[in-house]
Amino acid sequence: MNVSLSVFKFMRHTVENLPHCKKLGLKFTQLDEGVGAMQLDPKPEFIGNTAQNFMHSAIVTTLLDTLCGTVASSAYSEGRTVATLDLRLDHLDRLHGDRTLYAKAECFHHNDDVAYVRGWAWQDSEDKMVAKATGTFMASGTFKLQKEDM
Template identity: 65%
Template sequence: MSTSLHNFMRQTVENLPHCKKLGLRFEGLSQGQGCMFLQPRAELVCNKEKNLLHSAIVTTLLDTLCGTVASSVYPEGRTVATLDLRLDHLRSIKGDQTLYGRAECFHFNEDVAYVRSWAWQGDESHKIATATGTFKTNGTFQLQLDGESS
């Protein structure tokens, strides 16, 4: 995957309305793998007494990350749609710790990419959620560089 395509994908995803609202950011993205994170913010805490984030936040992080990784596995980059996402919540999400997600594509063909991912806070070996997703390709990105199509 070219650096231009990597930067385009990263910028496009980080500027999606739901990603901007939550503050989802990439820590890394390369062909077939990636890592995202979300910094703690008081307005994302749904249970103030126990200081917990809503489980939908980790679902959004992992679905977004898996979709981006599925797109990145194709050298030219492709748009994808989530066909299936199996997510297991293993423990609560603390509202005062950075939330991380990592994903890797373990198989793909011309039409579908298969991705596994996990989320954690603190120590990566103590997962708070795991997910496996199937993503259908829709077509190539129309990359815009300096006002020109390529």
């Protein structure tokens, strides 16, 4: 399966410019066929517990859902749009409000209708996860590239 670089470029651009992704500052550090990585730099508005300087758990949920969905899309040779059917997220440790949040995801299986993805997030060291996710994504239409995106 060969996904063209223009599809990956289009996916990255589209996702990073979704209003909520842009507001949060989500950025891809990798996007390839069925795998991807993102990072999110800390912001004061992410703090859910000001007394202990902990980031709100919704931040890592958004990061992993967005990354896992994009990775599911990238697993298809033509790049398909997907919708989250199910996302299980385990919060494993607190999120420090002054540290960058990193995440990786991989599609471990897909068929014509559904893609299955696992993802994980960390702050200081990848071997000390702060959250892990398993998601199921329904695939539908292909991305429609604009001439200027190709």
